[in-house]
Amino acid sequence: MSTFPFDIVGFDLDGTLLDSHGDLAAAVNHAISKEGRQAIPSSEVRDLIGGGAKKMLARALEVTGEPVSDARFDELHRILLDFYEANIAVETRLFPGGLEMLDGLAARGVKIAVVTNKLERFAVRIFDELGLSDRFFTVIGGDTLGPGKAKPNPDLIYEMLDRAGVSRQKARAVYVGDTTYDTGAAAAAGLPCVAVSFGFCDKPPRELGANAVIDHFDQLIPALDYLGTASVR
DSSP states (O other): OOOOSOSEEEEOTBTTTEEOHHHHHHHHHHHHHTTTOOOOOHHHHGGGOSSOHHHHHHHHHHHHSSOOOHHHHHHHHHHHHHHHHHTTTSSOEEOTTHHHHHHHHHHTTOEEEEEOSSOHHHHHHHHHHHTOGGGOSEEEOTTTTOTTOOTTSTHHHHHHHHHHTOOTTTOOEEEEESSHHHHHHHHHHTOOEEEETTSOOSSOGGGSOOSEEESSGGGHHHHHHHHHHHTOO
16 A cells, blocks of 8 residues: 555646746737737746736736736737637646656645646647646646636635545645645645646745745655655644
């Protein structure tokens, strides 16, 4: 019998499992170019990511000029999504050590999930294109449960537990993310959380409110072993 302390590990997508900032930058810059705005360097788009495409677009418009009308914003949002869907995995890749980490969790019998604020169809398509879909027992997006359910609301994490067929109160589960949306959702769902310092963090990594912070994926399994013995829940 495995002594690993967690049966379920859920991951955020953008900035946690996958470095997607290049493709997100291309999409948001394509959208704001339709408003005559200057492109934002890809490295700076990292600081705009978090909370979904609408929030990223709103931040991009804020740093490049005046606000736009609600109707125009909706148009630009559709332009962004259309471009992104057509170019979804051009540069996107697992962060270093990600494949070995997923192998390590699988070898321990862990069920692995993705819980993201990205639209579900986009998340599913990315993993299909990267050949990673069979790694996860479920992929849950920000729209999976309908409006108002995205992180930091805990409902998407509850859905992960329900799909795993475990009690919400007794689940041996943990969540891994890179922003306060992730740590907030995990805390609201009563799960410990690990933050990755290499992601699109909206605060300094050690101020995100996580139970542990890692700097590389080769540190994740040891961190989970530690959390399991520390009785953080």
